[in-house]
Amino acid sequence: MRKLFLTAAAILLISVLAACSQNEDDNAEQEEQATAVETAEATNGDLVIEKSLYGRTEPSSTTPVAVQSAGEITELEVENGDTVEEDDHLATIQTAAGNKNIYAREAGEIAQLTAEEGSMASPDSGPLMVIADFDPMTINLTVAAETLDLLKTGDTYPVMIDDQEYEAEVISVGTMPDDTGLYPVEAEIGNEEGNIKTGVVASMNVPENRVKDSIILPTEAVVTESGESFVYVVKDNQAVKTNVTIKESQSEKTAVEGDVAEGDQVVVNGLLTLSDGKEVNVIEEGDNS
Template identity: 50%
Template sequence: MNKKTISMILILLIALLAACNQDEDTNKDEEERVVPVETAEVTEGDLVIEKSVYGRTAPSATAPIMLETPGEIDTLEVENGDQVEEDDLIATLSTPAGTQNVRAPRDGEVVNLTGAAGDMVSNEEPFALIADMHSVKLEFSVTAKVRELFEKEATLDVTARDKEYEAEITAIGSMPNDTGLYEIEAEAPNEDGEILPGTVIEMTVPEKRIEKAIIVPTASVFEENDESFVYVVKDNKAMKQKVTIQETQSDKTAIEGDVKAGDQVVVTGQLTLTDESRVDVQEGE
């Protein structure tokens, strides 16, 4: 065997040993790799699917201020938004019959007042309105299908200007309006006066209920090849479990599969996991 052949054999042996060492190092790295993850507990319970409908607010009651005779406004004692009590003086008018005192017909808030001192006003239309804003009426227009979700006297959650309130359903229309929709009315307390007339309001009404469901955070579910999975952490390993989604409501999802209440599922870090990856569970914020 010549020197050239011996040299080539030595080079091949060295390359083979290096490759083996590299494979061993790679396997060792994979075995030692620990993925930091955050988890959440699986629960069992009813998952309620809610539907949002949008409407506007209106005073719960209004009373018009009607003039006895037309005339000229001498003095105006209030402006829109003022709170008045029954018989409070609203304005004085000069009329052919003399001075006319205009008084509030009830307690409430002055709205729709458009006149000013010196203006001529008619007695054919309301001079202003007194609105009861201690509670507000909520008005919605819904389809026939959505109408079926409502029950009279039911109490539902509503949101106005990022604040939550409770409202009671007071009326459910039985005939469609000109647009083919059905009118729903509700009433919400407004003692602090924060809800203004004409405010857009959101109401959530239960649409569907999944009873005794296994519920996981929606963030824990991921898709792969048109199938759904979660990672369940057992003995510091992430076990990949196939699941079937029943329903999803925002941040919660009802599933079926080899997952039970009390299990810990991965909610962050699962994109870097494979089945039986070693994990280090971190505490969330």
């Protein structure tokens, strides 16, 4: 009898331990079912749609330095890259009529200097050098007729050059098209540090449209399937599928209307395995700024 009692007690203990283990496994499975997501905050404001215009940089002015009479260069006071002021002595030419000094007519930087002391120079051989003004720099653009209304002399716009952002001011908007049918536009950009080189591509972003007083979301938060657009709003640690209507979209931000309010946290990463009502674990929460 005692042996039978011990056997029953052992079976009961094993059953209790198995039940506890099963409960622990069930709890662990429930915890594992929560999907890790990252969120961003919905904001309210205006979405500006920008148009990118492309051009190339060049000095704001170039002044060629030429000789009036043929002769030998006996003195050369500058090198490429030197900075000169107006009336600085640049070179001396020995001509049939005697020595002629050449002075700078403008301030700037010496460029395209190919002459050497002892070499011959003449009016027909082209300029000895060029004095270029690299600060400010000019951006030359050409735009279609429908873009002219977006530009006005004196307006400033952000410009990207070699992954760096600058501010450029429009100084000239053409009223006559060139041979390609496009209109020339010039913008000016400061170059005090000399980081902007001649001939590089510049992208100027001009506001083309503005969607006012809308809910703004990161574009990556908006899912479109079968003609329907929606987002997942996190409420009480659950992903709530919320339909939205896209008003305007850009690569980074999208303006929507729907049951999304300013301050709501919308899922931006972890969308692929989500469904309506699914438990989520927010691992990174941020604002949409």
